[in-house]
Amino acid sequence: MSGARGRQTAPGAVDILEEATHLIRLAPAGTLAPFFAGSVPFVLALLFFWSDMSRNALARRHVVTGSLVVAVLYIWMKAWQAVFARRLRARLSGEAAPQPSPSTARLLLAQAALQPTSLFILPLAALVMLPYGWAYAFYQSLGVTGNSEAAKRQALLWPGQNHSIIAILTLLGCFVFLNIAMTIAAIPYLLKTLLGIETAFSASPMALLNTTFLLIACGLTYLVTAPLARAAYVVRCFHGDSLSTGEDLKAELRALGPGARRAAAIVVLTLALGAGAPVTAGSETARRAPAAAPRVPPAEIDRAVRNVIARREFAWRLPHPPEARPRQGVVARFFSAVGEMTMDALRAAFKWIGRLLERLVRSWEGRRPETGRGEDLGWLTSVQGLLAILLAVVACAAAIFFWRSRRRSVPMAATLAGAVAAVPDVSVDESTAAETPAESWLERARDLARRGELRQAVRALYLGCLSHLAARELLTLARFKSNRDYQAELKRRARARPQLGSLFAENVALFERTWYGTHEATQETMRRSLANFERMRVHALE
Secondary structure, three states: OOHHHHHHOOOOHHHHHHHHHHHHHHOOHHHHHHHHHHHHHHHHHHHHHHHHHHHOOOHHHHHHHHHHHHHHHHHHHHHHHHHHHHHHHHHHHOOOOOOOOHHHHHHHHHHHHHHHHHHHHHHHHHHHOOOHHHHHHHHHHHHHHOOHHHHHHHHHOOHHHHHHHHHHHHHHHHHHHHHHHHHHHHHHHHHHHHHOOOOHHHHOHHHHOOHHHHHHHHHHHHHHHHHHHHHHHHHHHHHHHHHHHOHHHHHHHHHOOHHHHHHHHHHHHHHHHHHHOOOOOOOHHHHHHHHHOOOOOHHHHHHHHHHHHOOHHHHOOOOOOOOOOOOOOHHHHHHHHHHHHHHHHHHHHHHHHHHHHHHHHHHHHOOOOOOOOOOOOHHHHOHHHHHHHHHHHHHHHHHHHHHHHHHHHHHHHHHHHHHHHOOOOOOOOHHHHHHOOHHHHHHHHHHHHHOOOHHHHHHHHHHHHHHHHHHOOOOOOOOOOOHHHHHHHHHHHOOOOHHHHHHHHHHHHHHHHHHOOOOOOOHHHHHHHHHHHHHHHHHHOO
């Protein structure tokens, strides 16, 4: 069946995606395992290859080997995704899980031969824009059918539905990508805020703006959204084939129990015999038989309909009954919805934890789990239990914070006390300048100036500036930071004292001209650096 009639019977894009979501949600873990067994190695290999080619100076020596490994894993991924699609198709048809057969080998060979061409065809189709929907549907259908002719027929079927599915999946992918990217970007700040762990990303947020970060976010987005996309085209191909094969009707018949199938066969046989029997004058008894058959009461029919509608596979489609609630403003409704969602998520999490603990306790006692005994740990899911656990978590976090703060203050005081007695070394790295007090750096600079070593004295004053600002918590010294980074950080933290930033910038310029440049250190340079240092100490105390 094709043409106008096929287009009229096309299910909607939202219906296809809902059916695909329902199919994945009810699928066992063994159905999803082939997809991740093929996709995860390819994504990891691609990330490693990209990072190695971007940062390794000797990448040219093994670029051929790395490319070959990525290509083989790409074919491996497409083959396992075809197995995943085949299992979904069997589950959708109500058949048993497919076993390895010659058709499976042909399916995998078709993926290895035709799927790599999508790396060239899909980008070209995306540039032209118009044929992208048909090209995408062709390669997705090829992963389901394993036949290029069947995939071509499915790609040309129902173009409006196909483009709507692509648009919805693209929008979903954008939202998933943003969520994953923001989560990855927030992890360094959470580690620094909650545990005090300083990373390169929390110290310099611009470090996240690299291709590796974007590729990681894209890879995780693909692993999250690709199963739904493949399942959607499995459902689409199933409905497309049903136009000519009636596969959907066969699936509904397979879903019936043995008793229902026997009853249906008897009804069909009775209708066939009744249609072929001759109508005679002596068939008065047969005509009166239906009238004499007992009628089912309407109340019994209504009760049966309500029981069927209340099943799990139909109940989620029913509209929610309206609730009489007082009128609230937009802000109140928003916070109320957020609170309800949060409490529902917490209740579900603690229910799961309660069931896990209950199973552990029963396994330790050597007893099998029994139904009806969930009351032992039911307090975990109550409001009081949630509040108690949250308070315990907050108390533990506060204890860890104060313990780390006290442990950090003792070594810092010992380090500063030892640094006073030691003679500062101007050849140390800038990131360790805070280990020596600013007064020691000032005395070291004056001593070097008296001996005529003005270049060393200017560097000592520069290290003293860093130590003084770090002691005032206006700078955080690190090996990877440059002088421009320190100036930007000081400008941000000392926003109310702009003179501090300008004085520090002038001392940095004098230091760089004499230490890295060709300018000679003079008494005037030393005098200006020392004056700026003294003024910075005054402004830092304000």
